[in-house]
Amino acid sequence: MAEDLASTDRPLATKRALIWDIPTRLFHWLLVGAILGAYLTDQFGGIDRTWHMRFGYAVLGLVLFRIVWGLVGSQPSRFASFIPGPRRLLDYLSHIGERQARPTATHNPMGALSVLALLAVVLFQAVTGLFVDDAILTQGPLASLVPGWVTSLATNIHAWNFNVLVALIVLHLAAIAFYHLYKRENLLGPMITGWKTLPASLATQKPASLWLAGLVILLAAGLVYGIVTQVPVWLR
Numbered sequence: 001m002a003e004d005l006a007s008t009d010r011p012l013a014t015k016r017a018l019i020w021d022i023p024t025r026l027f028h029w030l031l032v033g034a035i036l037g038a039y040l041t042d043q044f045g046g047i048d049r050t051w052h053m054r055f056g057y058a059v060l061g062l063v064l065f066r067i068v069w070g071l072v073g074s075q076p077s078r079f080a081s082f083i084p085g086p087r088r089l090l091d092y093l094s095h096i097g098e099r100q101a102r103p104t105a106t107h108n109p110m111g112a113l114s115v116l117a118l119l120a121v122v123l124f125q126a127v128t129g130l131f132v133d134d135a136i137l138t139q140g141p142l143a144s145l146v147p148g149w150v151t152s153l154a155t156n157i158h159a160w161n162f163n164v165l166v167a168l169i170v171l172h173l174a175a176i177a178f179y180h181l182y183k184r185e186n187l188l189g190p191m192i193t194g195w196k197t198l199p200a201s202l203a204t205q206k207p208a209s210l211w212l213a214g215l216v217i218l219l220a221a222g223l224v225y226g227i228v229t230q231v232p233v234w235l236r
C-alpha cells in the first residue's frame with residue numbers, strides 16, 4: 001500500500017486531495033495542546049498536580065486513539081501506508097538533497113520515522129506518569145500497585161524522558177522548516193486544512209467514516225478511564 005501513496009516521479013498533472021482526515025488533524029492539534037498543558041501545569045501549577053495529571057490522561061487517550069486509527073482510519077493515516085521498508089527508506093534518503101520535493105499522499109519515509117518516534121516517546125511519558133510518586137502529595141494512579149523502587153525509577157524516567165521528548169519536538173519543527181524552506185514543500189498546510197496538491201497519478205481514497213472515529217474515541221477514553229479508576233481497584 002505504501003507504494004500506492006508514494007510518488008517517485010515529479011508531478012506533471014496535479015490534483016487536490018484530502019490526505020489528513022478530521023480525526024487525524026484533531027488528534028495532532030489536541031496532542032500539541034495537551035502536552036503544552038501538561039508542561040505548563042508542571043512548571044506553574046505548584047505542588048498540586050491535578051491538572052498536570054488530567055492533561056497527561058488526555059495525552060494517553062489521544063495516543064491510544066491514534067494507534068487504533070493507524071489500523072482502521074483513512075488510508076493516508078494508516079501505519080501500513082507510511083511505515084517504509086528499508087528499500088523505500090534508502091531510496092528516499094538518496095534523494096533527500098534534491099531541492100524539489102517528491103510529494104506523497106501520506107507521511108514521507110523520514111516523516112514516518114519521526115512520527116513513530118514521537119508517538120512512542122509521548123506514550124512512554126504518559127505511561128511512566130501513571131507510576132510516578134512525587135513523595136509530597138501526588139502519586140500516579142498505578143504507583144501503589146508496584147514496589148517503591150519501580151515508582152522511583154518511573155519518577156526519574158518521567159523527568160528524563162521529557163528531555164528526549166523536547167529534543168524530538170525541536171527536530172520535528174526543524175524538519176518541517178527544512179521541507180518548507182529547502183525543498184519547497186508545505187507540510188503544515190495539509191495538517192491544518194487536510195488538503196494537499198499531489199500528482200494526478202497518485203491513488204487516493206475516500207476518508208474513513210466519522211462514526212468509526214467516534215467509536216475509536218470512545219474506546220480510547222474508556223481504556224484510559226479503566227486504567228485510571230478500575231485497574232487500581234482490581235489489582236489492590
Ligand code: HEM
Nearest residue numbers: 038042053056057059125126129130132134138140159162
Ligand atoms: C505526556 C504527558 C506528560 C508530560 C509531558 C509530563 C511532563 C512532566 C514533567 C516535565 C515533569 C517534571 C519532572 C521533573 O523535572 O521533576 C512531570 C512531573 C510529574 N508528572 Fe508528568 N507528564 C505527563 C504525564 C503525566 C501523567 C499521565 C501523570 C500521572 C497520572 C503525571 C504525573 C506527574 C507527577 C506526579 C510529577 C511530579 C514528579 C516529581 O515531582 O517527582 N505526568 N511531568
Ligand code: HEM
Nearest residue numbers: 024028031032035107108111115118119169176187188191
Ligand atoms: C508537542 C509538540 C508536537 C508533537 C508531540 C507533534 C507530534 C506529531 C505527530 C505524532 C505527527 C503525526 C501525525 C499523525 O499522523 O497522526 C505530527 C505531524 C505533523 N506535525 Fe506535529 N507535533 C508537535 C508540534 C507541531 C507543531 C507546533 C507544528 C507546526 C509547526 C507541527 C506540524 C506538524 C506537521 C506539518 C505534521 C505532518 C508532517 C508530515 O506531513 O509528514 N507539529 N506531529
